[in-house]
Amino acid sequence: MKKIIFVLLLGICNSLSYSQVVMNLQLPPAGITTKEQLWSISLVNSGSYDLNVTLEMQFTDAANNQRVFTAVTNQITLAKGVKQIRQADIMPVTYNIINSSYNVDANPSGLLPVGVFNVCYTVVSTGGHMQELVSDECETIEVEPLSPPILIYPSDAEQLETSRPLFTWSPPAPINLFSRLNYELTLVEVLPLQSPSDAVQQNIPLYFSPDINFTNLQYPATLKELDTAKIYAWRIKAKNNYQPIANSEVWTFSVLNKNTTLPKRINYSDYVKPAPQQNASYFVCDGIVNYQYNNIINDSILRVRIYDITT
Structure with missing residues (x-):
C-alpha cells in the first residue's frame, strides 16, 4: 500500500512541475527568414520558486515530417512571473543540422530554408539531478524567399510581334537558399471583364508546364499559334524540391496582327x-x-x- 501511495505522489509532483511553466509563442505571422526570429517566446513561471531551464527546438518539414535541424539554448533562470525571452538571454544557441539537402545556413543568425515547417519547442528543467520536460508547444510557419521569381519577357502589357514567345524570368532570391529549384508556368486567356489574377486562378490553361529546370521556356511549336485578337496572362511558380515556395506577379501580353506595324x-x-x-x-x-x-x-x-x- 505504501508503494502505491509513493507512486501516486510522484506522479502528482511531476504533473505540478509540468504545469508550472506556460510557454507562449509569439512568432510573426509573416516575414520569418532568419533563425533569430524563431526565438520570440514568453515564459510564465506560475510556481513559487525559480527554475533553471533550457529551450530545445525541432524544425521539421511539414510536407514529409523530416527533421531539418534542432537547437538547444543556453541555460536561463525563470523567476516567478512572466519572462520575455531575448536573444541575449539564450546565447549561445547550439544548432545541429540534420538534413543537409535543405541547404541550412549553419550560422546562428543565418537564413532559414524556404517552405512550410513545423517548429516545436520544449522547456527542460535543469535544476535537479535529472532533466525534466516542463512545457512544450508547436507552431506551423511558412518561410518565404526574400524575392519571388521576377518575370522578364514578355513584359507586362507588351504587344508582341511573335506568336510563339520565349518566356523568360529570374529566379527567387537569395538563390543559395534552395537545393533544387524548378518552376511551373501557367498561360491563360484573359476574358472580358476579368482581372489577370482571376484569369490565372479560374481559367483552364492554354499552356501549362509543371516541371521547368531553367529560367526560360519556348512556347511549343506543336501548339496552335497565339491569337492576335486575345489578351493572355502568365505566371511563374517557383518550387524547391518540388514544394511550392513563391509565385511571381501575373503579367499580360497580346500578339500583334502581322499586318499591323508598330x-x-x-x-x-x-x-x-x-x-x-x-x-x-x-x-x-x-x-x-x-x-x-x-x-x-x-x-x-x-x-x-x-x-x-x-x-
Missing part, C-alpha cells in the same frame, strides 16, 4: 527643335514627329507648317 519610336535626341522666326529651321521627318521648344521669351503662339514631300 509606330516608329523616336528617342529624345530625335525631337525637332523649332527656332525663333529669325532663325527658322526645317526638318525632314518620317513617322511620328515630336517637338521640343524652349520658350525663353514667353511666346504665346508657335506656328508649324507640315508639308508632304512623298509625291
Whole structure:
C-alpha cells in the first residue's frame, strides 16, 4: 500500500512541475527568414520558486515530417512571473543540422530554408539531478524567399510581334537558399471583364508546364499559334524540391496582327527643335514627329507648317 501511495505522489509532483511553466509563442505571422526570429517566446513561471531551464527546438518539414535541424539554448533562470525571452538571454544557441539537402545556413543568425515547417519547442528543467520536460508547444510557419521569381519577357502589357514567345524570368532570391529549384508556368486567356489574377486562378490553361529546370521556356511549336485578337496572362511558380515556395506577379501580353506595324519610336535626341522666326529651321521627318521648344521669351503662339514631300 505504501508503494502505491509513493507512486501516486510522484506522479502528482511531476504533473505540478509540468504545469508550472506556460510557454507562449509569439512568432510573426509573416516575414520569418532568419533563425533569430524563431526565438520570440514568453515564459510564465506560475510556481513559487525559480527554475533553471533550457529551450530545445525541432524544425521539421511539414510536407514529409523530416527533421531539418534542432537547437538547444543556453541555460536561463525563470523567476516567478512572466519572462520575455531575448536573444541575449539564450546565447549561445547550439544548432545541429540534420538534413543537409535543405541547404541550412549553419550560422546562428543565418537564413532559414524556404517552405512550410513545423517548429516545436520544449522547456527542460535543469535544476535537479535529472532533466525534466516542463512545457512544450508547436507552431506551423511558412518561410518565404526574400524575392519571388521576377518575370522578364514578355513584359507586362507588351504587344508582341511573335506568336510563339520565349518566356523568360529570374529566379527567387537569395538563390543559395534552395537545393533544387524548378518552376511551373501557367498561360491563360484573359476574358472580358476579368482581372489577370482571376484569369490565372479560374481559367483552364492554354499552356501549362509543371516541371521547368531553367529560367526560360519556348512556347511549343506543336501548339496552335497565339491569337492576335486575345489578351493572355502568365505566371511563374517557383518550387524547391518540388514544394511550392513563391509565385511571381501575373503579367499580360497580346500578339500583334502581322499586318499591323508598330509606330516608329523616336528617342529624345530625335525631337525637332523649332527656332525663333529669325532663325527658322526645317526638318525632314518620317513617322511620328515630336517637338521640343524652349520658350525663353514667353511666346504665346508657335506656328508649324507640315508639308508632304512623298509625291
